[in-house]
Amino acid sequence: MPFKHVALLGLGLIASSIALTLRKNNPSIKINGFSRSESTRNKAREIGFCQVFDSVSSCVDGTDLVIMCVPVGAMKDTMKMAAPHLAQGVVVTDVGSVKSNVIKAIKPLIPKDVSFVPAHPIAGTENSGPEAGFAELFVDRWCILTPTPQTPIEATRKVKKFWQSLGAQVQEMDANHHDLVLSVTSHAPHLIAFTMVGVADEFSKVTKSEVINYSAAGFRDFTRLAASDPIMWRDIFINNKEASLEILGRFTEELFSLQGAIRRQDGEFLQKYFERTRKVRRNIIEAGQDTSEPDFGRKSG
Amino acid sequence: MPFKHVALLGLGLIASSIALTLRKNNPSIKINGFSRSESTRNKAREIGFCQVFDSVSSCVDGTDLVIMCVPVGAMKDTMKMAAPHLAQGVVVTDVGSVKSNVIKAIKPLIPKDVSFVPAHPIAGTENSGPEAGFAELFVDRWCILTPTPQTPIEATRKVKKFWQSLGAQVQEMDANHHDLVLSVTSHAPHLIAFTMVGVADEFSKVTKSEVINYSAAGFRDFTRLAASDPIMWRDIFINNKEASLEILGRFTEELFSLQGAIRRQDGEFLQKYFERTRKVRRNIIEAGQDTSEPDFGRKSG
Numbered sequence: 272m273p274f275k276h277v278a279l280l281g282l283g284l285i286a287s288s289i290a291l292t293l294r295k296n297n298p299s300i301k302i303n304g305f306s307r308s309e310s311t312r313n314k315a316r317e318i319g320f321c322q323v324f325d326s327v328s329s330c331v332d333g334t335d336l337v338i339m340c341v342p343v344g345a346m347k348d349t350m351k352m353a354a355p356h357l358a359q360g361v362v363v364t365d366v367g368s369v370k371s372n373v374i375k376a377i378k379p380l381i382p383k384d385v386s387f388v389p390a391h392p393i394a395g396t397e398n399s400g401p402e403a404g405f406a407e408l409f410v411d412r413w414c415i416l417t418p419t420p421q422t423p424i425e426a427t428r429k430v431k432k433f434w435q436s437l438g439a440q441v442q443e444m445d446a447n448h449h450d451l452v453l454s455v456t457s458h459a460p461h462l463i464a465f466t467m468v469g470v471a472d473e474f475s476k477v478t479k480s481e482v483i484n485y486s487a488a489g490f491r492d493f494t495r496l497a498a499s500d501p502i503m504w505r506d507i508f509i510n511n512k513e514a515s516l517e518i519l520g521r522f523t524e525e526l527f528s529l530q531g532a533i534r535r536q537d538g539e540f541l542q543k544y545f546e547r548t549r550k551v552r553r554n555i556i557e558a559g560q561d562t563s564e565p566d567f568g569r570k571s572g
Numbered sequence: 573m574p575f576k577h578v579a580l581l582g583l584g585l586i587a588s589s590i591a592l593t594l595r596k597n598n599p600s601i602k603i604n605g606f607s608r609s610e611s612t613r614n615k616a617r618e619i620g621f622c623q624v625f626d627s628v629s630s631c632v633d634g635t636d637l638v639i640m641c642v643p644v645g646a647m648k649d650t651m652k653m654a655a656p657h658l659a660q661g662v663v664v665t666d667v668g669s670v671k672s673n674v675i676k677a678i679k680p681l682i683p684k685d686v687s688f689v690p691a692h693p694i695a696g697t698e699n700s701g702p703e704a705g706f707a708e709l710f711v712d713r714w715c716i717l718t719p720t721p722q723t724p725i726e727a728t729r730k731v732k733k734f735w736q737s738l739g740a741q742v743q744e745m746d747a748n749h750h751d752l753v754l755s756v757t758s759h760a761p762h763l764i765a766f767t768m769v770g771v772a773d774e775f776s777k778v779t780k781s782e783v784i785n786y787s788a789a790g791f792r793d794f795t796r797l798a799a800s801d802p803i804m805w806r807d808i809f810i811n812n813k814e815a816s817l818e819i820l821g822r823f824t825e826e827l828f829s830l831q832g833a834i835r836r837q838d839g840e841f842l843q844k845y846f847e848r849t850r851k852v853r854r855n856i857i858e859a860g861q862d863t864s865e866p867d868f869g870r871k872s873g
Contacts, residue, residue, distance in 0.1 A: 344839075368789075393789045396866035397853070403866065413785055442785075452782045455775045457789030460768055462834075464790075466827045467761055468849040470819070473826075474756045481753045483852075483859045484714055484743075488669075488694045488758030489765075491853075491862045492793050498853035501846035508834045508842055518771070519831050523824070525774075526767045530820050533763075533809045538645075541809055545802035548769040551776075551784075552698070552792075552799035558784045561792045565697035565704070567868035 272297050272436050273429035274336040274362070280327060280349050281340030282306040282315045283500070284395060285366045287404025289338065290320040292437045295406045305330035306401075307345075315401040327352040331361075336433065339365035339377070344506035347376035359384040362426045364433075366392055368453060368503070370417045370446035372510035378419060386426030389417045389446065391453070392439060399500040410438035411559055417446040454514035458507055459522055462515065464496035465504070573598050573737050574730035575637040575663070581628060581650050582641030583607040583616045584801070585696060586667045588705025590639065591621040593738045596707045606631035607702075608646075616702040628653040632662075637734065640666035640678070645807035648677040660685040663727045665734075667693055669754060669804070671718045671747035673811035679720060687727030690718045690747065692754070693740060700801040711739035712860055718747040755815035759808055760823060763816065765797035766805070 277293065279286040282304050290302050302321035306312050316323045324330035331337050331353050341349050346367060357363065363385060367373040370389050381387045394412040396403065414434040418427045431441045444452075471490055475482035482490070508515055532540040556563045578594065580587040583605050591603050603622035607613050617624045625631035632638050632654050642650050647668060658664065664686060668674040671690050682688045695713040697704065715735040719728045732742045745753075772791055776783035783791070809816050833841040857864045 393786050395789070398866050405866075412788055415786075452786060453789060455772050456783055456786040456791040459771075460790040460794055462830060463764055463768055463827070464793075465846055465849050466823060466830055467764055468852050469830075469845060470760075470823050470826050471756050472848060472852050473822075474819075480859070482757055483855050483861065485694050485716075485753060485757040486856045486859075486861050487713055488696070488754060489761040489797050490757040491856050492765075492797055493761055494849075494853035494856055494862070495868065496790050496793055497846070497849040499846075499850075501843045501850060504846050505839045505843040509837050509839055512834055512837065515834055516831060518775075519827070519834075521774075522767060522771050523827065525771050526764070526820070526824065529763060529767055529770075530817060533813055533816055533820075536810050536813065538806045538810055542802050542806040544770060545766055545798070545800075545805050547773060548766050548795075548798040549800075549802060551769050551773050552795040554784050555787050555792050555795055558781070558787075560784065560787050561795070562870050565699050565706075567796065567870055569863050569868055 272300065273432050274300065276301040276334045276336070277303070278331045278334040278337045279304040279321060279340050280330065280337065280353060282311050282323070282401045283340060284399050284403040285392065286338070286340035287315070287318070287320055287401045288406065288408035289340070289437065291404050291406040292409060294320065296436055303330045303334055311401055318401055320401070320404070328356040331356050335361055337361060337363045339363070339367070342503045342506045343367045343369050343373055343510045346373050347380070350377045350380045354380045354382055357382055357385045362386045362388060362429060364388045364390045364430050366390060368457065368507050369510040370449045374417070374419060374446055378421070386423050387419070388422055388426050388430040389419070390430060390434070391415045391417070391449065392434065395499070397495045397498040399503070407438070409434070412439050414439040414441050415449055416441060416443050417449050418443065450511050451514045451517070454511060454518045458511055458515050459518040461496050461499065461504060462508065462519060463522065464493040467493045468497035573601065574733050575601065577602040577635045577637070578604070579632045579635040579638045580605040580622060580641050581631065581638065581654060583612050583624070583702045584641060585700050585704040586693065587639070587641035588616070588619070588621055588702045589707070589709035590641070590738065592705050592707040593710060595621065597737055604631045604635055612702055619702055621702070621705070629657040632657050636662055638662060638664045640664070640668070643804045643807045644668045644670050644674055644811045647674050648681070651678045651681045655681045655683055658683055658686045663687045663689060663730060665689045665691045665731050667691060669758065669808050670811040671750045675718070675720060675747055679722070687724050688720070689723055689727050689731040690720070691731060691735070692716045692718070692750065693735065696800070698796045698799040700804070710735070713740050715740040715742050716750055717742060717744045718750050719744065751812050751815045752818070755812060755819045759812055759816050760819040762797050762800065762805060763809065763820060764823065765794040768794045769798035
């Protein structure tokens with residue numbers, strides 16, 4: 272573990288999971304935390320996973336790793352508050368789901384002699400807030416680092432070790448490529464889930480409880496994604512606009528071709544398509560990224 | 573339990589789950605089974621959840637309840653084979669995910685003095701085949717009955733009792749209304765999941781394993797639905813064409829409005845939309861139709 276004293280700016284699901292994992296795997300590390308919201312600070316104090324400060328400046332004081340755990344849209348303002356108080360040699364990293372725009376927002380504010388290693392742990396649940404964290408969140412999940420040309424190799428190496436110590440596998444990637452890949456694996460699926468749940472919600476005004484009662488037939492799987500933090504997702508789509516629109520455009524084209532097959536009753540086209548998509552799940556399970564238990568291992572009843 | 577001897581025509585996930593539940597809850601009931609596929613019959617014999625017959629006629633002989641458990645597109649041919657062998661007083665039901673077209677296909681073939689109670693248990697997993705069944709599949713799930721004007725009330729009452737004995741809650745509904753409601757809660761979500769997985773699969777040809785490795789960020793939730801039985805789903809979309817296209821049309825309109833909000837960077841619109849969809853999940857969990865465990869209670873690692 273290359274760090275001794277960590278500052279968490281933002282105290283949501285990711286920050287609290289980082290703290291709880293550090294507590295478990297590296298109990299000697301000191302952990303400071305800050306949130307703009309007083310109620311979040313109070314909750315974090317109750318849970319007690321870190322020492323909570325009322326200002327960014329006191330939170331970062333004396334730390335050697337500063338992790339930006341705020342929504343993507345709040346990164347710039349938070350870094351403005353932190354920058355004047357960062358000591359020489361400090362490493363700054365973040366957990367934002369979008370990388371190009373976060374780099375654009377933060378990098379110009381980073382003081383000389385401070386390193387910035389943009390990062391994105393690919394982990395989360397539908398719950399948010401300091402009470403949502405748990406120590407196993409990052410185990411066997413991936414963390415992507417997108418160092419800039421100015422990021423010292425040594426700082427990247429240390430942040431890599433840090434994430435490995437939390438149980439994650441680490442991969443380096445270009446920031447723009449990250450934003451496109453995540454748009455496929457995360458941003459577009461979330462927007463589509465939000466949309467489908469919105470459609471069903473409209474419809475349920477007519478059919479009352481039926482949409483809820485019969486949700487086990489497929490719809491409920493979408494609701495988990497569509498229950499994710501609204502502010503976090505607002506910021507993601509606004510800050511990854513181009514890649515999101517690109518993938519949603521491809522999705523619409525593909526949806527139209529399947530709608531066409533339904534319209535002309537083309538069973539062969541549909542069956543072949545569905546046989547292809549069935550195989551993708553097998554690959555995900557083999558890669559250790561999902562459970563093979565039927566129905567996600569949901570308990571009945 | 574109003575029946576003594578049940579025939580299962582088709583031996584997939586639903587049929588094997590019915591048999592295993594009957595074995596557990598009502599061990600005195602005799603269970604016959606038939607599948608057109610020899611390998612399915614052999615698998616069912618190995619597992620041993622019912623007495624397997626090589627012909628429809630011998631399978632239905634002596635039974636008082638015949639359950640059609642074949643894909644929607646195979647209902648008509650299967651009923652053609654069964655009809656001449658159905659004794660007076662037998663009750664016929666089915667488990668098809670589409671009701672109007674199944675009624676159109678089967679009802680004209682039903683002999684006089686035989687009752688037909690169309691049914692749809694809202695339960696399933698992404699796995700298919702006789703080895704996929706389990707005795708808890710229907711517990712606390714819903715089963716919808718869509719009796720026709722010719723269905724005797726007594727037959728409907730008996731099929732209702734039958735499904736309640738398997739652990740399900742039963743609701744009666746008009747067949748057309750069923751097809752529209754299921755199109756929202758099941759058919760459209762599946763088509764959208766198939767589409768998103770298809771898009772990602774195309775994309776993954778460029779980025780190799782990245783789509784698989786980073787699937788935990790959202791995409792993998794879609795792959796469970798998109799791994800469902802291709803033939804079953806081909807038949808559903810072809811047999812519920814109008815309702816599917818209606819709901820997919822609404823979905824596309826809604827998706828375009830969200831894409832527009834991303835394009836014009838309308839954060840307020842996005843946040844409000846996402847706050848609304850977040851509440852829907854809470855309703856589903858309160859209705860007992862999903863787990864409140866984060867991440868569906870998936871085990872990490």
